[in-house]
Each structure stands twice: as structure tokens, then as C-alpha cells.
Amino acid sequence: MTQLHGSHARPLRSLLDGLPGARLLRGDPATPITAVHHDSRLIGPGSLFVAIPGFTVDGHRFLPDAAAAGAAAALVEHGHELSPLPDSLALVEVPATRPALSAAAAWFYGHPG
Numbered sequence: 001m002t003q004l005h006g007s008h009a010r011p012l013r014s015l016l017d018g019l020p021g022a023r024l025l026r027g028d029p030a031t032p033i034t035a036v037h038h039d040s041r042l043i044g045p046g047s048l049f050v051a052i053p054g055f056t057v058d059g060h061r062f063l064p065d066a067a068a069a070g071a072a073a074a075l076v077e078h079g080h081e082l083s084p085l086p087d088s089l090a091l092v093e094v095p096a097t098r099p100a101l102s103a104a105a106a107w108f109y110g111h112p113g
Contacts, residue, residue: 009034009046012073012090015107019092019100022075027090031072036108038101045070048108050101053077059097063089075100 009032016022016029034046040062043049049066051059051074060080066089067074073090076082077097085091094100106112 010108012048012092015048015104016092018107019094019103021095022100023093025076025091025093026087027073027092029090031090033072033108036101036104037066040065040069043069043071046072048072048104049074050097050104051076051080052097052101053080075104 011029012031012033013029015033016024032046033048035044036048036050037043038050038052038059040049043066047070049063049071051063053059060076060082063074063085064083067086071089073092075092075094075097078093078095
């Protein structure tokens with residue numbers, strides 16, 4: 001699952017309400033989210049970037065790139081050190097970003113059957 005796009009924005013608050021263990025570290029819960037990605041090269045204005053730790057590369061390293069590309073918010077995994085980021089990027093901490101990506105996709109698309 002590389003990229004997810006929907007036809008309309010959804011407020012970050014509704015993701016927080018449905019994502020177990022999610023904690024807003026900073027930002028406005030009313031922030032509109034227009035897409036969900038785990039690849040920082042696909043980020044556009046309003047996107048939610050999900051930072052996934054990998055075997056060789058940690059997605060948290062790409063948070064500055066996602067912010068520069070216009071990400072509105074990012075899901076980060078608990079315990080990861082974060083580099084300085086623009087205040088405009090809302091940050092949501094979750095226990096694990098891999099399952100959170102799945103939950104975020106379901107949330108964004110309205111939990112399709």
C-alpha cells in the first residue's frame with residue numbers, strides 16, 4: 001500500500017478518536033487530512049505521513065521531507081527521537097505505526113467493507 005487518496009478531507013480529530021493509544025503531541029485536532037501516505041516522496045499539501053521504521057531505513061528520518069512537501073500531520077512511533085520539525089506539522093504518537101497505517105487507511109476511506 002503505497003498511496004491512499006480520498007475525495008475529501010477528514011479532520012485529524014476523528015482519527016485520534018478511533019486510533020487506540022494515539023496521543024496528539026502538538027497541532028490542531030481540527031487539521032484537515034487530504035491523503036494518507038507512508039512514502040514521503042508522495043506527500044502533498046494536507047497529507048498525513050505515517051513514519052514506519054524499516055529494517056534498513058527508518059521512516060522517521062523522512063519527517064522533514066514530508067513537512068517540506070506540505071504534510072499537515074504525521075503519525076510517529078512511540079520512543080523514536082524526532083528531529084526538529086516545523087510547528088505547522090501536527091504530530092500524533094502511536095504505540096506502533098505499522099498497524100496505525102492500516103487503521104489510518106480504514107479511517108480515511110470510511111471503513112470500507
